[in-house]
Amino acid sequence: MDATKLRRAIARTPLAPVAAFPKRLARVARHDAKVLRVSARWLVTSREHHNYTYELTKLSRNHLAWFVSVVCDRPVTQVREWLGEIESDQVLRQHIERTTAGAARRGLADRQVRYARRIGWYAIVRATRPTHIVETGVDKGLGTCVLAAALLRNAxxxxxxxxTSLDINPEAGYLARSEPWSDVVDLVIGDSIASIGALDRPVDLFLHDSDHSRAHEKREFDAIEPKLAPGAILLTDNVTSTNVLAEHAERTGRRFLAYRESPANHWYPGDGIGVAW
Structure with a gap:
């Protein structure tokens, strides 16, 4: 009996799990060894302790381009141009590197600029040309700079x-406090729900990226609903953890799609973009 026939014969016996175990073990070991290598390298080369930054895999970037193309009804070739536009913005890149190097919190930040899914935010802003964006959750201000760069191009x-960038931390947004990006940014420090309630002009694009608890995310979408302009787009950075925006879209008669990013050479599994429109 040749090897192939023998394997097939064993697969039909009670010995099948035992025979398959070495191959299964080898696959798990290869996977875990890769994760451990990447994790160990990150521990000694990165300073980040949250809001991790990384590049997207080539495949994930291509999927992001198609995601934005479908949501915004724009040709995927145009979306790819917008993704390349932010990635090749050397003025912004140098500003982020320089500001990070001199920041009080530089001990917990990497100087290397890696936008990940935020290039999708940029493309959505370029495609939809919003007059007023509201984002909740600013942290260092990397995403704010990306949004501001898109607005400056649109202008x-x-x-x-x-x-309008909302954060409860008075130290937030230090990357977005320099011109020309600060020219289009209104940084508001305070509770996001109260700040949303105080908005005095319609919102064309809303991005939830603050407290990622399900309860708070729902409160933000409920609070922003009466402030939205006709045809407004809702985004969440929490789509890999909750179904809040999908449920909100269903209640309010919107369409919903989700994109999950795949980081390149990073232990973190990645976040994503949820959109309702």
Whole structure:
């Protein structure tokens, strides 16, 4: 009996789990060894303790381009141009590197600029040309800078806009406090729900990226609903953890899609973008 016939014969016997165990063990060991190598390298080369930054895999980046294309009804070739636009913005990249190096919190931040899914935020802003964006959760201000960069490009093409950035931490947003990005950013320090209630102009694009508890995320979407302009888009950075935005979309008669990123050479499994429109 040849080897193939022998394996097939064993697979039909009670010995099948025992025979398959070495191969299964080898696959698990290879996977775990890779994770351990990547994790060990990150521990000695990175300073980040939360809001991890990384590049996307090539496949994940391609999927992100199609995700934005479908949501915004724009050709995927155009979306790819916008993704390349933010990635090749050397002025912004150098600003982030320089500001990070001199920041009080530099001991917990990497100087290398890695946008991950935020390039998708950029493309959505370029595609939809919002007049007023509201984001909750600013941290260092990396995402705020990305949104501001898209607004500045839109303004050059005759479509100006601003972003209202909400955070409860008075130290938040230090990357977005320099011109020209600060020219289109209104940084508001305080509770996000109270700040949303105080908004005095319609919101075209809303991004939840603050307290990621299910209860708080729901409160933010409920609070922003009466502030939205017709045709507004809702985004969540919490889509890999909750179904809050999907449920909100169903209640309010919107469509919903989710994208999950795949980080390149990082132990963290990644976050994603949820969108309702």
């Amino acid at each position: 050059q093409e005759g479509h100006p806009g601003r972003v």
